[in-house]
Amino acid sequence: MTMKIIKTISLLISCTFNMFSQDDIIAQDVRVEFISIKQISDTDKSKIIETIYKKNDTLVRLKPEINKDDLDYFCNCFKTDSITRIYQILAFTHKRKRHDDNSINQWNSNVVVYFDKFFEKKTIDKFKLFFKPLNKIKNLHVSYTKKIKDANYHILNSKNTIKNYENNDSIYSESFLTSKATYKLVNDNNNKYYSGKLLIDVDSLKDKSLILKKMKQLFFISLGQFQTNYFLGTKSLTSINYIETNRINSFDLMLLKLHYFKIHDFNFTRRKFRILKSKLKKHCS
Amino acid sequence: MKHMIILIILFPILALGQNKSLSHYKSYYISKKQFEEKFQKKDSLGFIVKDNDTLIKVNSLKRPKGVSVAYERKDSTFLEYYKKIAFQSIHKDSADTKPMKYWKKTIKIYFGKHISKKVKNKVVSFINEIDSRVDSLSISVVKKLENSNYIIFNNEDYQYSENISRNKASGYYIRWQNSSNRIYKGYIRINIDKLLSEKLQVQKIKEQFIGSLGWFNLSDELSCTSYFSNCHSDNKRMTELDWELLKYHYSYGICKGTTKNIFEEQHRIAKEIYSKTNHRMSFFHPY
Numbered sequence: 001m002t003m004k005i006i007k008t009i010s011l012l013i014s015c016t017f018n019m020f021s022q023d024d025i026i027a028q029d030v031r032v033e034f035i036s037i038k039q040i041s042d043t044d045k046s047k048i049i050e051t052i053y054k055k056n057d058t059l060v061r062l063k064p065e066i067n068k069d070d071l072d073y074f075c076n077c078f079k080t081d082s083i084t085r086i087y088q089i090l091a092f093t094h095k096r097k098r099h100d101d102n103s104i105n106q107w108n109s110n111v112v113v114y115f116d117k118f119f120e121k122k123t124i125d126k127f128k129l130f131f132k133p134l135n136k137i138k139n140l141h142v143s144y145t146k147k148i149k150d151a152n153y154h155i156l157n158s159k160n161t162i163k164n165y166e167n168n169d170s171i172y173s174e175s176f177l178t179s180k181a182t183y184k185l186v187n188d189n190n191n192k193y194y195s196g197k198l199l200i201d202v203d204s205l206k207d208k209s210l211i212l213k214k215m216k217q218l219f220f221i222s223l224g225q226f227q228t229n230y231f232l233g234t235k236s237l238t239s240i241n242y243i244e245t246n247r248i249n250s251f252d253l254m255l256l257k258l259h260y261f262k263i264h265d266f267n268f269t270r271r272k273f274r275i276l277k278s279k280l281k282k283h284c285s
Numbered sequence: 286m287k288h289m290i291i292l293i294i295l296f297p298i299l300a301l302g303q304n305k306s307l308s309h310y311k312s313y314y315i316s317k318k319q320f321e322e323k324f325q326k327k328d329s330l331g332f333i334v335k336d337n338d339t340l341i342k343v344n345s346l347k348r349p350k351g352v353s354v355a356y357e358r359k360d361s362t363f364l365e366y367y368k369k370i371a372f373q374s375i376h377k378d379s380a381d382t383k384p385m386k387y388w389k390k391t392i393k394i395y396f397g398k399h400i401s402k403k404v405k406n407k408v409v410s411f412i413n414e415i416d417s418r419v420d421s422l423s424i425s426v427v428k429k430l431e432n433s434n435y436i437i438f439n440n441e442d443y444q445y446s447e448n449i450s451r452n453k454a455s456g457y458y459i460r461w462q463n464s465s466n467r468i469y470k471g472y473i474r475i476n477i478d479k480l481l482s483e484k485l486q487v488q489k490i491k492e493q494f495i496g497s498l499g500w501f502n503l504s505d506e507l508s509c510t511s512y513f514s515n516c517h518s519d520n521k522r523m524t525e526l527d528w529e530l531l532k533y534h535y536s537y538g539i540c541k542g543t544t545k546n547i548f549e550e551q552h553r554i555a556k557e558i559y560s561k562t563n564h565r566m567s568f569f570h571p572y
Contacts, residue, residue, distance in 0.1 A: 031508040032508060034525060034526045035525070050362055052366075054360075108517060108519070109517060149401075149403075151481060152481050152484075186454050188515070189515045189516060194519075195454070195480060
């Protein structure tokens with residue numbers, strides 16, 4: 001009798017886990033990939049959901065699944081409510097008609113940075129040191145090169161292209177983030193970036209100490225097209241009132257960690273985020 | 286020409302319906318119009334009326350020069366993926382599609398002067414692989430512009446085609462004959478102000494080149510590593526499925542230049558003939 005109860009309970013637990021992997025928005029939200037049947041193990045043969053027969057081979061598609069390590073990592077990224085709340089405001093910037101359809105933007109290419117020879121070595125070194133903790137962010141790869149032809153992210157001194165930022169109400173000073181500085185990104189049809197330029201009009205900047213600050217802020221924002229804001233005080237790189245520091249803020253790192261918890265195969269909308277968050281909440285606790 | 290192909294498909298069905306000793310006696314029915322164009326009155330062996338059309342019976346068929354290719358059977362799952370890629374919709378509610386497009390003549394590629402040597406070499410090696418692995422698709426690189434029918438250039442080159450948006454990081458433009466749906470001219474333009482690294486330039490030329498081989502729809506369901514998917518990946522490669530899709534597009538075991546509905550109908554007929562007679566239907570392709 002006791003054995004029977006134990007078996008039933010284990011079955012229920014196993015069902016719950018299977019249901020999670022079957023229903024989970026992340027597990028299902030993947031693109032189709034066929035591989036040769038010769039490449040899969042015998043145990044994986046039970047996971048085949050689609051087959052294409054060729055003359056000398058068979059191509060198979062396996063049921064998408066999420067493994068426990070990934071799931072644990074997702075839980076870790078989503079654990080802080082205050083972060084996920086702010087993340088929703090900052091990240092879903094790809095605008096659609098319906099608020100819930102707004103989606104995020106990610107790099108799905110390694111970011112290989114080249115600095116214009118114009119920038120001083122000490123500025124470049126400080127930039128690299130500042131962003132060193134990014135190497136701990138899963139799914140985001142930032143590296144540097146001195147060969148311009150190898151880089152897909154150029155940080156350049158751009159002359160006479162950018163003036164002080166202005167809107168209907170006022171003209172901002174040169175210390176404003178997008179005064180005399182900007183960035184341009186190239187994306188695919190899936191809100192993924194693969195190329196970019198960060199431009200600073202160094203010559204017209206009177207206060208040269210702003211070069212590094214603008215570089216840091218715009219680079220960070222361009223990693224996810226994050227919304228700039230006034231409500232995050234002075235420590236976050238996304239804040240308009242950011243005061244330069246030597247170390248990247250832990251909040252900003254957590255923001256990036258959450259942003260890159262997975263490279264999404266499809267548009268990752270605010271709706272999908274909410275559903276995932278609520279499912280993870282049940283699973284992770 | 287299109288009629289000729291359709292008629293040849295139709296014949297085995299008609300002949301089988303009338304005469305079981307097909308191997309001993311062959312006759313052909315052709316349309317009245319074709320009879321008048323290619324035959325004399327003495328060639329007529331009779332006629333039948335089918336669906337209000339008069340078909341004239343003749344001894345032999347005066348075909349243009351060409352080749353007959355046996356029907357190539359394909360997996361039904363594969364065909365579903367192929368159809369989504371090869372046939373462009375007319376509009377979102379349309380039951381049929383626009384005809385598929387393909388290259389018949391050798392693609393002769395000329396590279397603009399500003400395409401770097403490294404980029405060109407990598408693209409050429411990709412092109413050579415396609416040339417060697419895909420039957421009925423022939424690609425070569427030429428040194429003189431006048432010998433080419435395909436130009437790959439960038440924003441710093443002379444602008445060989447104005448039909449590719451200058452705002453795009455990369456794009457292709459192809460021209461085809463409406464009567465045959467054969468592509469006869471192609472262009473790829475890349476913008477090196479947007480594709481900053483040579484790696485990206487190579488990759489985007491490859492992507493555009495694959496698209497231009499058949500006016501393909503890029504898929505929003507295939508993995509980003511596939512050349513037939515609509516998303517970027519640093520790890521693009523010709524997957525097993527990609528090779529199958531491209532090879533099948535250039536297989537002559539089915540009619541070329543058809544719409545999806547005709548394509549599906551041909552498969553249905555060919556399968557039916559095979560299941561009833563164990564004979565494989567052939568498709569005649571004029572040169």
